[in-house]
Amino acid sequence: MSGSPSREDMLIQKIREQFPGLVKEARxxxxxxxxxxxxxxxxxxxxxxxxxxxxxxxxxxxxGVDYNREARFEVVYHTSSLENKETRDLVLAVKENLxxxxxxxxxxxxxxxxxxxxxxxxxxxxxxxxDGHPRLEKLFLTDNWDGPPPxxxxxxxxxx
Amino acid sequence: xxxxxxxxxxxxxxxAAMSESGAQTLTVSVGPQHSGSGHMRLIIELDGDIIVNVAxxxxxxxxxxxxxxxxxxxxxxxxxIERPAIIDSSNLNHAYIKAIEELQGVEPPPRGKYLRSLLxxxxxxxxxxxxxxxxxxxxxxxxxxxxxLGDRELFIDLAEKLTGARxxxxxxxxxxxxxxxxxxxxxxxVKRTLYFEKRLDEYEKIFFNxxxxxxxxxxxxxxxxxxxxxxxxxxxxxxxxxVDADLRKDEPYAxxxxxxxxxxxxxxxxxxxxxxxxMDEMRESCKLIRQILKQIPAGPIRRxxxxxxxxxxxxxxxxxxxxxxxxxxxxxxxxxxxxxxxxTGSYRNMAAIPVLLKGGHMADMPTAWWSVDYWPxxxxx
Amino acid sequence: xxxxxTSQQEDDPLAMLADSINVxxxxxxxxxxxxVDTGPVRSVVNWGRIYSLWPVNITTACCSAEFGAASGARxxxxxxxxxxxxxxxQSDLIVVEGTITKKMAKRLRMIYxxxxxxxxxxxxxxxxxxxxxxxxxxxxxxGAHEFLPVDVYVPGCPPRPEALEQAIIMLQEKIRKSKxxxxx
Numbered sequence: 001m002s003g004s005p006s007r008e009d010m011l012i013q014k015i016r017e018q019f020p021g022l023v024k025e026a027r028x029x030x031x032x033x034x035x036x037x038x039x040x041x042x043x044x045x046x047x048x049x050x051x052x053x054x055x056x057x058x059x060x061x062x063x064g065v066d067y068n069r070e071a072r073f074e075v076v077y078h079t080s081s082l083e084n085k086e087t088r089d090l091v092l093a094v095k096e097n098l099x100x101x102x103x104x105x106x107x108x109x110x111x112x113x114x115x116x117x118x119x120x121x122x123x124x125x126x127x128x129x130x131d132g133h134p135r136l137e138k139l140f141l142t143d144n145w146d147g148p149p150p151x152x153x154x155x156x157x158x159x160x
Numbered sequence: 161x162x163x164x165x166x167x168x169x170x171x172x173x174x175x176a177a178m179s180e181s182g183a184q185t186l187t188v189s190v191g192p193q194h195s196g197s198g199h200m201r202l203i204i205e206l207d208g209d210i211i212v213n214v215a216x217x218x219x220x221x222x223x224x225x226x227x228x229x230x231x232x233x234x235x236x237x238x239x240x241i242e243r244p245a246i247i248d249s250s251n252l253n254h255a256y257i258k259a260i261e262e263l264q265g266v267e268p269p270p271r272g273k274y275l276r277s278l279l280x281x282x283x284x285x286x287x288x289x290x291x292x293x294x295x296x297x298x299x300x301x302x303x304x305x306x307x308x309l310g311d312r313e314l315f316i317d318l319a320e321k322l323t324g325a326r327x328x329x330x331x332x333x334x335x336x337x338x339x340x341x342x343x344x345x346x347x348x349x350v351k352r353t354l355y356f357e358k359r360l361d362e363y364e365k366i367f368f369n370x371x372x373x374x375x376x377x378x379x380x381x382x383x384x385x386x387x388x389x390x391x392x393x394x395x396x397x398x399x400x401x402x403v404d405a406d407l408r409k410d411e412p413y414a415x416x417x418x419x420x421x422x423x424x425x426x427x428x429x430x431x432x433x434x435x436x437x438x439m440d441e442m443r444e445s446c447k448l449i450r451q452i453l454k455q456i457p458a459g460p461i462r463r464x465x466x467x468x469x470x471x472x473x474x475x476x477x478x479x480x481x482x483x484x485x486x487x488x489x490x491x492x493x494x495x496x497x498x499x500x501x502x503x504t505g506s507y508r509n510m511a512a513i514p515v516l517l518k519g520g521h522m523a524d525m526p527t528a529w530w531s532v533d534y535w536p537x538x539x540x541x
Numbered sequence: 542x543x544x545x546x547t548s549q550q551e552d553d554p555l556a557m558l559a560d561s562i563n564v565x566x567x568x569x570x571x572x573x574x575x576x577v578d579t580g581p582v583r584s585v586v587n588w589g590r591i592y593s594l595w596p597v598n599i600t601t602a603c604c605s606a607e608f609g610a611a612s613g614a615r616x617x618x619x620x621x622x623x624x625x626x627x628x629x630x631q632s633d634l635i636v637v638e639g640t641i642t643k644k645m646a647k648r649l650r651m652i653y654x655x656x657x658x659x660x661x662x663x664x665x666x667x668x669x670x671x672x673x674x675x676x677x678x679x680x681x682x683x684g685a686h687e688f689l690p691v692d693v694y695v696p697g698c699p700p701r702p703e704a705l706e707q708a709i710i711m712l713q714e715k716i717r718k719s720k721x722x723x724x725x
Contacts, residue, residue: 029472089410091477093475115392141680144644144679157679220648223642310613310615316610327699
């Protein structure tokens with residue numbers, strides 16, 4: 001739609017104004033689904049701003065993605081607002097890219113305590129470490145799997 | 161046959177830790193073989209009778225579904241996606257298919273949307289009834305075990321007439337649904353929901369407004385509004401703490417934009433309020449089922465949709481019985497997704513368990529724990 | 542039969558008497574076992590076992606939903622005597638309901654080892670038979686028979702409660718025809 005900017009565009013604008021140069025890419029994937037790509041060293045700052053100034057009071061989830069052909073891991077935090085009823089449907093994806101051979105991220109548990117289990121799972125499934133996580137150890141894979149982190153693309157199924 | 165080796169015992173130092181007050185605490189393992197735990201283990205640290213700390217130990221039903229989805233085509237993944245909350249399978253199925261349709265740019269026809277909501281509401285009732293019956297096992301109330309399972313069969317029959325299966329429907333497919341309403345279904349369903357609403361009044365009298373249960377559940381396992389929001393809780397666990405968030409209203413999908421219903425919410429945040437929220441939700445679901453059957457438009461139930469996951473990303477979510485079930489899907493063309501991230505309501509609510517059990521008595525643990533309706537299979541995936 | 546006697550025992554008449562009593566008591570227990578394992582006594586013992594098969598309170602995976610439904614009002618497993626009651630030490634049946642992860646397999650084996658004899662195993666669901674839908678996953682054991690001696694297999698994903706009832710009946714038939722001391 002031409003004319004007035006959408007609320008997703010305005011949101012991205014606000015974040016860019018606060019962090020010029022730190023937000024590497026930003027786009028609106030589809031309605032209610034904006035996303036920003038942030039430098040890993042600055043993700044805590046951006047997350048605190050999102051929580052305290054823009055009302056993103058919780059995280060919906062944390063996902064790791066293995067882009068092995070591009071030699072990177074991507075960690076995606078999905079966040080939205082529960083207290084602002086009108087924007088409950090908007091889910092912002094905050095992404096960071098990590099080099100595949102040394103995937104070191106900073107934990108966002110101090111910002112959104114609910115991500116604790118999700119970051120643990122991302123650690124055991126991909127081998128991505130989260131600096132500052134209160135308990136970075138296996139969550140589901142204890143006694144289940146001893147091999148390399150199973151969601152990495154090089155771990156293949158017999159039927160694959 | 162190969163006998164698996166025993167798991168390592170808990171080290172003695174871990175077992176006798178010191179609590180904050182300096183007294184010695186005792187670490188107790190509850191589950192997975194326990195009449196009050198389900199298929200998961202809670203490692204509980206006790207100071208006398210008071211719970212000091214809880215560490216959930218999930219993974220007993222971890223089947224690697226996210227990885228399985230990367231090697232199966234999207235239709236073959238549907239039964240795999242449904243299995244985590246088998247009692248609420250069509251809601252999980254719906255979220256998965258919605259993500260694929262977003263990537264494909266396909267929308268089901270209106271009749272297909274209504275049929276999706278119909279099965280979703282029936283599953284919500286079936287799931288809450290199963291929760292209630294297992295609650296009967298946990299609190300030692302045999303009638304609370306038997307009656308909900310009996311009434312649940314009413315809806316299982318309807319689901320079987322509609323989809324061909326009791327609980328694993330695999331009904332929602334890209335582009336619509338698999339089958340249309342059989343003859344006589346609408347009258348039968350309306351009769352059953354009216355009967356069931358009368359039963360719900362009886363449940364309220366016998367199970368909830370009954371000191372046997374209410375004295376055990378009121379004030380037990382309190383989760384404040386602030387904690388519930390910060391931890392990212394969802395579903396009745398969140399609505400029992402005063403936040404009226406429900407995706408059917410906040411981000412409506414399928415037939416919900418055209419349907420009229422309330423979102424039950426309670427403020428107290430204890431086990432009793434979470435239970436009442438679920439009971440009221442069952443009432444709302446009965447109303448919704450009747451509305452859907454009255455308003456359902458004529459027309460096709462399915463649009464042609466290819467068995468392909470186009471390049472792109474999608475984040476789709478649905479209000480399942482336990483809360484927000486969300487899929488983050490990355491596609492690269494082909495019939496298999498590149499990445500499927502699957503987060504269920506129970507997995508999100510896992511964060512609340514240590515918080516709401518802390519400070520309570522050990523004897524209150526089953527009541528508080530099951531009021532969250534943490535379904536271990538759904539959390540482990 | 543008689544062990545090598547020490548020089549002490551050769552001379553001590555009391556020891557010789559104790560020895561022969563031991564042998565006589567041993568023979569008596571053999572005789573009792575033989576009596577119990579014939580005809581009417583065996584039927585009575587097996588009748589008791591058949592109509593009070595108490596399963597352990599353990600759910601393995603999603604088939605537990607149909608086990609729960611089978612114990613419920615319409616299907617009512619209790620009319621077969623199946624009642625999950627109390628500790629696993631007083632249970633005689635373990636129903637492996639659904640997919641077995643490696644983590645759960647260790648615990649299932651521990652539970653089976655702690656159950657008192659006689660103990661029976663029902664493998665419920667395709668996953669407990671061969672791994673089912675999840676057969677190629679990294680954390681799965683492909684079937685209960687990999688680490689437990691299974692008595693009855695119930696196919697289905699999940700099996701209907703009626704299938705589970707038939708499994709109980711088949712197990713009852715199996716017990717009815719078997720010896721009392723088949724498991725020791």
